[in-house]
Each structure stands twice: as C-alpha cells, then as structure tokens.
Amino acid sequence: MENENINDVAEQELRKLEYRVGELIQTVERLKQENRMLREQNETLTVDRASLVEKNELARTKVEAIITRLRSMEDAVA
Template identity: 40%
Template sequence: MDTNNTDSRLKEQVLELETTLSQLIAVSERLFDENQSLKAKESQLIKERAELHAKNDKIRTQVEAMIQRLKAMENA
C-alpha cells in the first residue's frame, strides 16, 4: 500500500515537473521571439538615426554656405 502511494505521488511530481517545464519552454520561446523583434526594431532605429544625422549634417552645411554667401554680399 505504501509503495502504491509513493508511486502515485511520484507520478504527480513528474506531471507537475512536465507542466512547469512546458511553461518554462513557452516563456523562453516567447522571450526569444520578443528579443528578435526588439533587435530588429533597434537595428531599424539605428539606421533611421544615421539617416537623420546625415540629413542634419547636409542641412547644416547648406545653412553655413548660405550664411557665407550673405556675408560676402554684405561686404561687396
């Protein structure tokens, strides 16, 4: 009788472990997917940031050139 009870308890514990393991695997997969998504988003944001810096530099150069032309017109 005691071994029957022990076997039953062991089966319960194995089922609990399987359930917990399944949940951990699901969480791990979800976190992996989320991490991949965040990495892709980060990459896109880095690219956009670089493009904005390039545009900003181009506009700064154009404004500086306009200022130089205005100064030259003043002095002429």
Template identity: 40%
Template structure:
C-alpha cells in the same frame, strides 16, 4: 526504455524518465557503493515537472521571439538615427553656405 516518439524525436516525458531512470509508473533503484537507495518519482510528480518544464520552454521561446523583435526595432531606430544625423549635417552645411554668401554679399556692398 522509450525516450522518443514515432518520428525519432526525443519527448519531454521520455527524457525525464531517462534522467531519473524510471519506466512509466515505477520507481528507480540507484546503485551506490555499498547499498541501494530507493528513489521514487510518482507519475503525478513527473507530470507536474513536465508541465513546469513545458511552461519554461514556452517562456524561453516567447523571450527569444520578443528579443528578436526588439533587436529588429533597435536596428530600425539606429538606421533612422543615422539618416536623421546625415540630414541634419546636410542642413547645417546649407545654412553655413547661405551665411557665407550673405557675408560675401554684405562685404561687396
């Protein structure tokens, strides 16, 4: 049973056929303890399942990409926040220093 393409990579169709044990266009026989159960999977059902899996795979890739972008934005915002906190602290110290100098000038007068 062929489950890979010419480059040796697994194909979605091949994997599905391997999982259900069915060659293209055929049904598979599943052996149980004392009897055989016939399990059929039509090509149309297989194609529909493949289409849904491809959509899910595409959606997962989109979500991974979106998550990566969101994480990058979060990192940028955190860095910007840290920078703004630092600038705020510097400004606070300068204002405190000016107030101290003004108080010192006021006491000298």
C-alpha cells in the same frame, strides 16, 4: 498500500515538473521571438538614425553656406 502512495506522490511531482518544464519552454520561445523582433527594430532604428544624421549634416552645410553668402553681401554693402 504505502508503495501506491509513494508512486502517486512521485507521479504528481512528475506531472508538476512536466508542467513547469512546458511553461519554461513556452517562455523561452516567447523570449526568442521578442528578442528577434527587438533586434530587427534596433536595426531599423540604426538605419533611420544614420539617415537623419546625414540629412542633418546636409542641412547644416547649407545653412553655413547661406550664412557665408550673407556675410559676403554684408561686407560688400559696408
């Protein structure tokens, strides 16, 4: 009788452990997928940022050229 109780308790503990291991496996898979998505998002944002930096630099260069021309025109008038 006591052996049966010990076996029942051991079996219950084993089921609990199996359940927890299953939960951990699901969590690991979810985190892997989330990590993969975040890496892809990070790559996209990095590319977007590089493009914006390039556009900003081009705009700055154009504005500086316009300012230089305006100063030249101002000097010519004065």
